[in-house]
Amino acid sequence: MPYLLLTLSALIWSGNFVISRAMNNVIPPAGFVFWRWVVALVVLLPVVLPRLRREWPIVRANLGLIAVCGLFGVTLFNFLIYTAMHYTTAINAALVNSAIPIFILMFARIFYGQRVVLRQHVGIALSLIGVAAIILRGDPSRILTLSFNHGDLLVLLAAIAWGLYSVAIKRYPQGLNPFVFLFSITVAGLLLLIPFYAWEIAQGQLMTLNQPTVLSIAYVGILASVVAFTAWNHGLRQIGPHIGGQFVHLMPAFSTILAVIFLGERLQSFHVAGIVLISAGILCATYKIRA
Structure with missing residues:
Protein backbone atom coordinates (compact mmCIF):
# COMPACT_ATOMS: atom_id res chain seq x y z
CA MET A 1 0.00 0.00 0.00
CA PRO A 2 2.71 2.62 0.80
CA TYR A 3 4.39 1.94 -2.55
CA LEU A 4 1.09 2.56 -4.33
CA LEU A 5 0.60 5.83 -2.44
CA LEU A 6 4.10 7.06 -3.29
CA THR A 7 3.57 6.12 -6.94
CA LEU A 8 0.28 8.05 -6.95
CA SER A 9 2.07 11.11 -5.53
CA ALA A 10 4.70 10.99 -8.28
CA LEU A 11 2.00 10.69 -10.95
CA ILE A 12 0.04 13.70 -9.66
CA TRP A 13 3.16 15.83 -9.20
CA SER A 14 4.23 15.08 -12.76
CA GLY A 15 1.10 16.91 -13.89
CA ASN A 16 1.94 19.73 -11.46
CA PHE A 17 5.31 20.32 -13.18
CA VAL A 18 3.68 20.47 -16.59
CA ILE A 19 1.01 22.92 -15.41
CA SER A 20 3.45 25.20 -13.60
CA ARG A 21 5.59 25.47 -16.73
CA ALA A 22 2.57 26.10 -18.96
CA MET A 23 1.07 28.79 -16.69
CA ASN A 24 4.24 30.66 -15.69
CA ASN A 25 3.31 33.71 -17.77
CA VAL A 26 -0.15 34.22 -16.27
CA ILE A 27 0.23 33.06 -12.64
CA PRO A 28 3.09 34.63 -10.61
CA PRO A 29 4.95 32.10 -8.40
CA ALA A 30 3.95 33.36 -4.93
CA GLY A 31 0.36 33.81 -6.05
CA PHE A 32 0.36 30.29 -7.48
CA VAL A 33 1.56 28.86 -4.17
CA PHE A 34 -0.81 31.04 -2.12
CA TRP A 35 -4.03 30.19 -3.98
CA ARG A 36 -3.02 26.56 -4.37
CA TRP A 37 -2.89 26.13 -0.60
CA VAL A 38 -5.95 28.30 0.04
CA VAL A 39 -7.90 25.83 -2.11
CA ALA A 40 -6.34 22.98 -0.12
CA LEU A 41 -7.45 24.60 3.15
CA VAL A 42 -11.02 24.97 1.88
CA VAL A 43 -11.08 21.28 0.87
CA LEU A 44 -9.58 20.16 4.18
CA LEU A 45 -11.72 22.34 6.45
CA PRO A 46 -14.87 20.16 6.62
CA VAL A 47 -12.75 17.09 7.42
CA VAL A 48 -10.44 18.81 9.91
CA LEU A 49 -12.84 20.97 11.97
CA PRO A 50 -14.52 18.06 13.84
CA ARG A 51 -11.08 16.72 14.82
CA LEU A 52 -9.03 19.88 15.36
CA ARG A 53 -10.32 20.74 18.84
CA ARG A 54 -9.84 17.16 20.03
CA GLU A 55 -6.31 16.90 18.61
CA TRP A 56 -5.21 20.46 19.35
CA PRO A 57 -2.99 19.38 22.32
CA ILE A 58 -0.97 17.20 19.91
CA VAL A 59 -0.72 20.07 17.42
CA ARG A 60 0.37 22.52 20.12
CA ALA A 61 3.01 20.11 21.43
CA ASN A 62 4.49 19.80 17.92
CA LEU A 63 4.36 23.40 16.69
CA GLY A 64 8.10 23.36 15.98
CA LEU A 65 7.83 20.35 13.67
CA ILE A 66 4.73 21.82 12.01
CA ALA A 67 6.54 25.11 11.36
CA VAL A 68 9.54 23.26 9.87
CA CYS A 69 7.33 21.13 7.59
CA GLY A 70 5.30 24.20 6.57
CA LEU A 71 8.45 26.16 5.75
CA PHE A 72 10.21 23.48 3.69
CA GLY A 73 7.27 21.51 2.25
CA VAL A 74 4.67 24.21 1.63
CA THR A 75 6.44 27.57 1.35
CA LEU A 76 9.99 27.13 0.07
CA ALA A 90 11.34 21.45 -17.99
CA ILE A 91 14.28 19.20 -19.01
CA ASN A 92 16.71 21.00 -16.74
CA ALA A 93 14.18 21.08 -13.90
CA ALA A 94 13.60 17.33 -14.19
CA LEU A 95 17.35 16.69 -14.25
CA VAL A 96 18.10 18.78 -11.16
CA ASN A 97 14.97 17.58 -9.35
CA SER A 98 16.27 14.02 -9.67
CA GLY A 113 22.06 7.71 11.29
CA GLN A 114 20.13 5.82 8.61
CA ARG A 115 22.37 3.39 6.75
CA VAL A 116 21.94 2.54 3.06
CA VAL A 117 22.82 -0.99 1.93
CA LEU A 118 24.54 -1.85 -1.34
CA ARG A 119 21.27 -3.00 -2.92
CA GLN A 120 19.73 0.43 -2.32
CA HIS A 121 22.78 2.20 -3.78
CA VAL A 122 22.43 0.03 -6.90
CA GLY A 123 18.74 0.87 -7.11
CA ILE A 124 19.43 4.60 -6.86
CA ALA A 125 22.06 4.36 -9.60
CA LEU A 126 19.71 2.45 -11.93
CA SER A 127 16.95 5.02 -11.38
CA LEU A 128 19.31 7.92 -12.08
CA LEU A 154 16.43 27.50 -7.56
CA VAL A 155 15.36 23.93 -8.46
CA LEU A 156 18.40 22.62 -6.57
CA LEU A 157 17.45 24.68 -3.50
CA ALA A 158 13.89 23.35 -3.84
CA ALA A 159 15.26 19.79 -3.92
CA ILE A 160 17.15 20.47 -0.68
CA ALA A 161 13.98 21.89 0.89
CA TRP A 162 11.99 18.81 -0.12
CA GLY A 163 14.71 16.52 1.23
CA LEU A 164 14.51 18.28 4.61
CA TYR A 165 10.71 18.07 4.59
CA SER A 166 10.76 14.36 3.76
CA VAL A 167 13.12 13.44 6.61
CA ALA A 168 11.17 15.67 9.04
CA ILE A 169 8.10 13.48 8.38
CA LYS A 170 9.90 10.71 10.28
CA ARG A 171 9.04 12.66 13.45
CA TYR A 172 5.33 12.60 12.63
CA PRO A 173 3.33 12.99 15.88
CA GLN A 174 1.63 9.82 17.07
CA GLY A 175 -2.15 10.08 17.26
CA LEU A 176 -2.45 13.04 14.90
CA ASN A 177 -4.89 12.66 12.02
CA PRO A 178 -3.11 13.01 8.62
CA PHE A 179 -5.56 15.66 7.42
CA VAL A 180 -5.14 17.67 10.63
CA PHE A 181 -1.37 17.51 10.14
CA LEU A 182 -1.63 18.64 6.52
CA PHE A 183 -4.03 21.42 7.52
CA SER A 184 -1.62 22.59 10.23
CA ILE A 185 1.47 22.70 8.02
CA THR A 186 -0.58 24.44 5.32
CA VAL A 187 -1.57 27.22 7.73
CA ALA A 188 2.07 27.54 8.84
CA GLY A 189 3.29 27.57 5.23
CA LEU A 190 0.79 30.24 4.16
CA LEU A 191 1.76 32.48 7.08
CA LEU A 192 5.42 32.18 6.09
CA LEU A 193 4.50 32.86 2.45
CA ILE A 194 2.75 36.18 3.17
CA PRO A 195 5.91 38.36 2.87
CA PHE A 196 6.73 36.84 -0.56
CA TYR A 197 3.16 37.27 -1.78
CA ALA A 198 2.92 40.85 -0.46
CA TRP A 199 6.16 41.78 -2.24
CA GLU A 200 4.91 40.20 -5.47
CA ILE A 201 1.64 42.16 -5.32
CA ALA A 202 3.58 45.36 -4.62
CA GLN A 203 5.54 44.71 -7.82
CA GLY A 204 2.26 44.59 -9.76
CA GLN A 205 2.48 40.85 -10.46
CA LEU A 206 -1.12 39.65 -10.36
CA MET A 207 -2.79 36.45 -11.51
CA THR A 208 -4.88 36.59 -14.67
CA LEU A 209 -8.29 35.21 -13.74
CA ASN A 210 -9.72 32.98 -16.48
CA GLN A 211 -10.77 29.38 -17.03
CA PRO A 212 -7.23 27.94 -17.52
CA THR A 213 -5.91 29.60 -14.35
CA VAL A 214 -8.92 28.50 -12.29
CA LEU A 215 -8.60 24.89 -13.52
CA SER A 216 -4.84 24.94 -12.89
CA ILE A 217 -5.28 26.22 -9.33
CA ALA A 218 -8.01 23.62 -8.75
CA TYR A 219 -5.72 20.80 -9.94
CA VAL A 220 -2.73 21.80 -7.84
CA LEU A 236 7.09 7.85 3.96
CA ARG A 237 5.83 7.11 7.46
CA GLN A 238 5.35 3.46 6.47
CA ILE A 239 8.65 2.70 4.74
CA GLY A 240 10.95 5.59 5.69
CA PRO A 241 12.29 8.55 3.69
CA HIS A 242 15.49 6.81 2.60
CA ILE A 243 13.48 4.25 0.58
CA GLY A 244 10.37 6.28 -0.25
CA GLY A 245 12.43 9.11 -1.71
CA GLN A 246 13.35 6.92 -4.68
CA PHE A 247 9.80 7.27 -6.02
CA VAL A 248 10.63 10.85 -7.08
CA HIS A 249 12.43 9.26 -10.02
CA LEU A 250 9.07 8.10 -11.36
CA MET A 251 8.16 11.67 -12.25
CA PRO A 252 10.13 11.88 -15.54
CA ALA A 253 8.68 8.49 -16.52
CA PHE A 254 5.13 9.60 -15.76
CA SER A 255 5.69 12.90 -17.54
CA THR A 256 6.66 10.93 -20.65
CA ILE A 257 3.56 8.74 -20.45
CA LEU A 258 1.29 11.76 -19.92
CA ALA A 259 2.83 13.52 -22.92
CA VAL A 260 2.19 10.45 -25.11
CA ILE A 261 -1.42 10.14 -23.93
CA PHE A 262 -2.53 13.77 -23.82
CA LEU A 263 -0.13 15.63 -26.13
CA GLY A 264 0.15 13.04 -28.89
CA GLU A 265 3.91 12.70 -28.54
CA ARG A 266 5.52 9.56 -29.93
CA LEU A 267 6.85 6.89 -27.57
CA ALA A 285 15.92 -0.30 -3.65
CA THR A 286 12.62 -1.33 -2.04
CA TYR A 287 12.58 -5.13 -2.39
CA LYS A 288 13.22 -7.00 0.84
CA ILE A 289 14.63 -10.51 0.73
CA ARG A 290 12.65 -12.72 3.09
CA ALA A 291 14.11 -15.80 4.72
Whole structure:
Protein backbone atom coordinates (compact mmCIF):
# COMPACT_ATOMS: atom_id res chain seq x y z
CA MET A 1 0.00 0.00 0.00
CA PRO A 2 2.71 2.62 0.80
CA TYR A 3 4.39 1.94 -2.55
CA LEU A 4 1.09 2.56 -4.33
CA LEU A 5 0.60 5.83 -2.44
CA LEU A 6 4.10 7.06 -3.29
CA THR A 7 3.57 6.12 -6.94
CA LEU A 8 0.28 8.05 -6.95
CA SER A 9 2.07 11.11 -5.53
CA ALA A 10 4.70 10.99 -8.28
CA LEU A 11 2.00 10.69 -10.95
CA ILE A 12 0.04 13.70 -9.66
CA TRP A 13 3.16 15.83 -9.20
CA SER A 14 4.23 15.08 -12.76
CA GLY A 15 1.10 16.91 -13.89
CA ASN A 16 1.94 19.73 -11.46
CA PHE A 17 5.31 20.32 -13.18
CA VAL A 18 3.68 20.47 -16.59
CA ILE A 19 1.01 22.92 -15.41
CA SER A 20 3.45 25.20 -13.60
CA ARG A 21 5.59 25.47 -16.73
CA ALA A 22 2.57 26.10 -18.96
CA MET A 23 1.07 28.79 -16.69
CA ASN A 24 4.24 30.66 -15.69
CA ASN A 25 3.31 33.71 -17.77
CA VAL A 26 -0.15 34.22 -16.27
CA ILE A 27 0.23 33.06 -12.64
CA PRO A 28 3.09 34.63 -10.61
CA PRO A 29 4.95 32.10 -8.40
CA ALA A 30 3.95 33.36 -4.93
CA GLY A 31 0.36 33.81 -6.05
CA PHE A 32 0.36 30.29 -7.48
CA VAL A 33 1.56 28.86 -4.17
CA PHE A 34 -0.81 31.04 -2.12
CA TRP A 35 -4.03 30.19 -3.98
CA ARG A 36 -3.02 26.56 -4.37
CA TRP A 37 -2.89 26.13 -0.60
CA VAL A 38 -5.95 28.30 0.04
CA VAL A 39 -7.90 25.83 -2.11
CA ALA A 40 -6.34 22.98 -0.12
CA LEU A 41 -7.45 24.60 3.15
CA VAL A 42 -11.02 24.97 1.88
CA VAL A 43 -11.08 21.28 0.87
CA LEU A 44 -9.58 20.16 4.18
CA LEU A 45 -11.72 22.34 6.45
CA PRO A 46 -14.87 20.16 6.62
CA VAL A 47 -12.75 17.09 7.42
CA VAL A 48 -10.44 18.81 9.91
CA LEU A 49 -12.84 20.97 11.97
CA PRO A 50 -14.52 18.06 13.84
CA ARG A 51 -11.08 16.72 14.82
CA LEU A 52 -9.03 19.88 15.36
CA ARG A 53 -10.32 20.74 18.84
CA ARG A 54 -9.84 17.16 20.03
CA GLU A 55 -6.31 16.90 18.61
CA TRP A 56 -5.21 20.46 19.35
CA PRO A 57 -2.99 19.38 22.32
CA ILE A 58 -0.97 17.20 19.91
CA VAL A 59 -0.72 20.07 17.42
CA ARG A 60 0.37 22.52 20.12
CA ALA A 61 3.01 20.11 21.43
CA ASN A 62 4.49 19.80 17.92
CA LEU A 63 4.36 23.40 16.69
CA GLY A 64 8.10 23.36 15.98
CA LEU A 65 7.83 20.35 13.67
CA ILE A 66 4.73 21.82 12.01
CA ALA A 67 6.54 25.11 11.36
CA VAL A 68 9.54 23.26 9.87
CA CYS A 69 7.33 21.13 7.59
CA GLY A 70 5.30 24.20 6.57
CA LEU A 71 8.45 26.16 5.75
CA PHE A 72 10.21 23.48 3.69
CA GLY A 73 7.27 21.51 2.25
CA VAL A 74 4.67 24.21 1.63
CA THR A 75 6.44 27.57 1.35
CA LEU A 76 9.99 27.13 0.07
CA PHE A 77 9.70 24.06 -2.14
CA ASN A 78 6.67 25.30 -4.07
CA PHE A 79 7.77 28.93 -4.29
CA LEU A 80 11.25 27.98 -5.52
CA ILE A 81 9.89 25.52 -8.12
CA TYR A 82 7.29 27.92 -9.49
CA THR A 83 9.86 30.74 -9.62
CA ALA A 84 12.41 28.50 -11.33
CA MET A 85 9.93 27.66 -14.09
CA HIS A 86 10.18 31.29 -15.24
CA TYR A 87 13.87 30.85 -16.00
CA THR A 88 14.65 27.22 -16.82
CA THR A 89 13.38 24.45 -19.06
CA ALA A 90 11.34 21.45 -17.99
CA ILE A 91 14.28 19.20 -19.01
CA ASN A 92 16.71 21.00 -16.74
CA ALA A 93 14.18 21.08 -13.90
CA ALA A 94 13.60 17.33 -14.19
CA LEU A 95 17.35 16.69 -14.25
CA VAL A 96 18.10 18.78 -11.16
CA ASN A 97 14.97 17.58 -9.35
CA SER A 98 16.27 14.02 -9.67
CA ALA A 99 18.78 14.89 -6.94
CA ILE A 100 15.98 14.81 -4.33
CA PRO A 101 16.50 11.13 -3.36
CA ILE A 102 20.21 11.85 -2.87
CA PHE A 103 19.43 14.70 -0.48
CA ILE A 104 16.88 12.57 1.37
CA LEU A 105 19.47 9.82 1.88
CA MET A 106 22.07 12.38 3.00
CA PHE A 107 19.76 14.06 5.52
CA ALA A 108 18.44 10.70 6.79
CA ARG A 109 22.06 9.73 7.44
CA ILE A 110 22.88 13.05 9.16
CA PHE A 111 19.78 13.33 11.38
CA TYR A 112 18.90 9.69 12.04
CA GLY A 113 22.06 7.71 11.29
CA GLN A 114 20.13 5.82 8.61
CA ARG A 115 22.37 3.39 6.75
CA VAL A 116 21.94 2.54 3.06
CA VAL A 117 22.82 -0.99 1.93
CA LEU A 118 24.54 -1.85 -1.34
CA ARG A 119 21.27 -3.00 -2.92
CA GLN A 120 19.73 0.43 -2.32
CA HIS A 121 22.78 2.20 -3.78
CA VAL A 122 22.43 0.03 -6.90
CA GLY A 123 18.74 0.87 -7.11
CA ILE A 124 19.43 4.60 -6.86
CA ALA A 125 22.06 4.36 -9.60
CA LEU A 126 19.71 2.45 -11.93
CA SER A 127 16.95 5.02 -11.38
CA LEU A 128 19.31 7.92 -12.08
CA ILE A 129 20.49 6.25 -15.29
CA GLY A 130 16.85 5.79 -16.32
CA VAL A 131 16.11 9.48 -15.65
CA ALA A 132 19.16 10.47 -17.68
CA ALA A 133 18.09 8.20 -20.56
CA ILE A 134 14.74 10.01 -20.81
CA ILE A 135 16.12 13.53 -20.35
CA LEU A 136 19.03 13.05 -22.76
CA ARG A 137 16.76 11.19 -25.22
CA GLY A 138 19.10 8.22 -25.31
CA ASP A 139 22.06 10.32 -26.50
CA PRO A 140 24.73 10.89 -23.80
CA SER A 141 26.39 13.56 -25.94
CA ARG A 142 23.35 15.81 -25.40
CA ILE A 143 24.63 16.55 -21.92
CA LEU A 144 27.28 18.73 -23.56
CA THR A 145 24.56 20.97 -25.02
CA LEU A 146 22.70 21.51 -21.72
CA SER A 147 23.14 24.97 -20.26
CA PHE A 148 22.28 25.91 -16.69
CA ASN A 149 21.13 29.22 -15.21
CA HIS A 150 19.96 30.61 -11.88
CA GLY A 151 16.59 28.92 -12.42
CA ASP A 152 18.36 25.57 -12.11
CA LEU A 153 19.94 26.76 -8.84
CA LEU A 154 16.43 27.50 -7.56
CA VAL A 155 15.36 23.93 -8.46
CA LEU A 156 18.40 22.62 -6.57
CA LEU A 157 17.45 24.68 -3.50
CA ALA A 158 13.89 23.35 -3.84
CA ALA A 159 15.26 19.79 -3.92
CA ILE A 160 17.15 20.47 -0.68
CA ALA A 161 13.98 21.89 0.89
CA TRP A 162 11.99 18.81 -0.12
CA GLY A 163 14.71 16.52 1.23
CA LEU A 164 14.51 18.28 4.61
CA TYR A 165 10.71 18.07 4.59
CA SER A 166 10.76 14.36 3.76
CA VAL A 167 13.12 13.44 6.61
CA ALA A 168 11.17 15.67 9.04
CA ILE A 169 8.10 13.48 8.38
CA LYS A 170 9.90 10.71 10.28
CA ARG A 171 9.04 12.66 13.45
CA TYR A 172 5.33 12.60 12.63
CA PRO A 173 3.33 12.99 15.88
CA GLN A 174 1.63 9.82 17.07
CA GLY A 175 -2.15 10.08 17.26
CA LEU A 176 -2.45 13.04 14.90
CA ASN A 177 -4.89 12.66 12.02
CA PRO A 178 -3.11 13.01 8.62
CA PHE A 179 -5.56 15.66 7.42
CA VAL A 180 -5.14 17.67 10.63
CA PHE A 181 -1.37 17.51 10.14
CA LEU A 182 -1.63 18.64 6.52
CA PHE A 183 -4.03 21.42 7.52
CA SER A 184 -1.62 22.59 10.23
CA ILE A 185 1.47 22.70 8.02
CA THR A 186 -0.58 24.44 5.32
CA VAL A 187 -1.57 27.22 7.73
CA ALA A 188 2.07 27.54 8.84
CA GLY A 189 3.29 27.57 5.23
CA LEU A 190 0.79 30.24 4.16
CA LEU A 191 1.76 32.48 7.08
CA LEU A 192 5.42 32.18 6.09
CA LEU A 193 4.50 32.86 2.45
CA ILE A 194 2.75 36.18 3.17
CA PRO A 195 5.91 38.36 2.87
CA PHE A 196 6.73 36.84 -0.56
CA TYR A 197 3.16 37.27 -1.78
CA ALA A 198 2.92 40.85 -0.46
CA TRP A 199 6.16 41.78 -2.24
CA GLU A 200 4.91 40.20 -5.47
CA ILE A 201 1.64 42.16 -5.32
CA ALA A 202 3.58 45.36 -4.62
CA GLN A 203 5.54 44.71 -7.82
CA GLY A 204 2.26 44.59 -9.76
CA GLN A 205 2.48 40.85 -10.46
CA LEU A 206 -1.12 39.65 -10.36
CA MET A 207 -2.79 36.45 -11.51
CA THR A 208 -4.88 36.59 -14.67
CA LEU A 209 -8.29 35.21 -13.74
CA ASN A 210 -9.72 32.98 -16.48
CA GLN A 211 -10.77 29.38 -17.03
CA PRO A 212 -7.23 27.94 -17.52
CA THR A 213 -5.91 29.60 -14.35
CA VAL A 214 -8.92 28.50 -12.29
CA LEU A 215 -8.60 24.89 -13.52
CA SER A 216 -4.84 24.94 -12.89
CA ILE A 217 -5.28 26.22 -9.33
CA ALA A 218 -8.01 23.62 -8.75
CA TYR A 219 -5.72 20.80 -9.94
CA VAL A 220 -2.73 21.80 -7.84
CA GLY A 221 -4.91 22.71 -4.86
CA ILE A 222 -6.94 19.52 -4.69
CA LEU A 223 -4.79 16.82 -6.31
CA ALA A 224 -1.19 18.04 -6.02
CA SER A 225 -1.72 19.41 -2.50
CA VAL A 226 -4.37 17.45 -0.59
CA VAL A 227 -4.25 14.05 -2.34
CA ALA A 228 -0.54 13.84 -3.24
CA PHE A 229 0.77 15.30 0.03
CA THR A 230 -1.41 13.00 2.14
CA ALA A 231 -0.33 9.97 0.10
CA TRP A 232 3.36 10.99 0.23
CA ASN A 233 3.32 11.62 4.00
CA HIS A 234 1.61 8.31 4.70
CA GLY A 235 3.95 6.38 2.39
CA LEU A 236 7.09 7.85 3.96
CA ARG A 237 5.83 7.11 7.46
CA GLN A 238 5.35 3.46 6.47
CA ILE A 239 8.65 2.70 4.74
CA GLY A 240 10.95 5.59 5.69
CA PRO A 241 12.29 8.55 3.69
CA HIS A 242 15.49 6.81 2.60
CA ILE A 243 13.48 4.25 0.58
CA GLY A 244 10.37 6.28 -0.25
CA GLY A 245 12.43 9.11 -1.71
CA GLN A 246 13.35 6.92 -4.68
CA PHE A 247 9.80 7.27 -6.02
CA VAL A 248 10.63 10.85 -7.08
CA HIS A 249 12.43 9.26 -10.02
CA LEU A 250 9.07 8.10 -11.36
CA MET A 251 8.16 11.67 -12.25
CA PRO A 252 10.13 11.88 -15.54
CA ALA A 253 8.68 8.49 -16.52
CA PHE A 254 5.13 9.60 -15.76
CA SER A 255 5.69 12.90 -17.54
CA THR A 256 6.66 10.93 -20.65
CA ILE A 257 3.56 8.74 -20.45
CA LEU A 258 1.29 11.76 -19.92
CA ALA A 259 2.83 13.52 -22.92
CA VAL A 260 2.19 10.45 -25.11
CA ILE A 261 -1.42 10.14 -23.93
CA PHE A 262 -2.53 13.77 -23.82
CA LEU A 263 -0.13 15.63 -26.13
CA GLY A 264 0.15 13.04 -28.89
CA GLU A 265 3.91 12.70 -28.54
CA ARG A 266 5.52 9.56 -29.93
CA LEU A 267 6.85 6.89 -27.57
CA GLN A 268 10.54 6.34 -28.37
CA SER A 269 12.84 3.46 -27.49
CA PHE A 270 14.81 5.62 -25.02
CA HIS A 271 11.53 6.36 -23.21
CA VAL A 272 10.91 2.65 -22.76
CA ALA A 273 14.52 2.02 -21.67
CA GLY A 274 14.35 4.87 -19.14
CA ILE A 275 11.05 3.71 -17.67
CA VAL A 276 12.34 0.13 -17.37
CA LEU A 277 15.56 1.29 -15.64
CA ILE A 278 13.66 3.55 -13.23
CA SER A 279 11.24 0.75 -12.36
CA ALA A 280 14.10 -1.72 -11.90
CA GLY A 281 15.97 0.73 -9.69
CA ILE A 282 12.97 1.35 -7.44
CA LEU A 283 12.27 -2.39 -7.23
CA CYS A 284 15.91 -3.02 -6.32
CA ALA A 285 15.92 -0.30 -3.65
CA THR A 286 12.62 -1.33 -2.04
CA TYR A 287 12.58 -5.13 -2.39
CA LYS A 288 13.22 -7.00 0.84
CA ILE A 289 14.63 -10.51 0.73
CA ARG A 290 12.65 -12.72 3.09
CA ALA A 291 14.11 -15.80 4.72
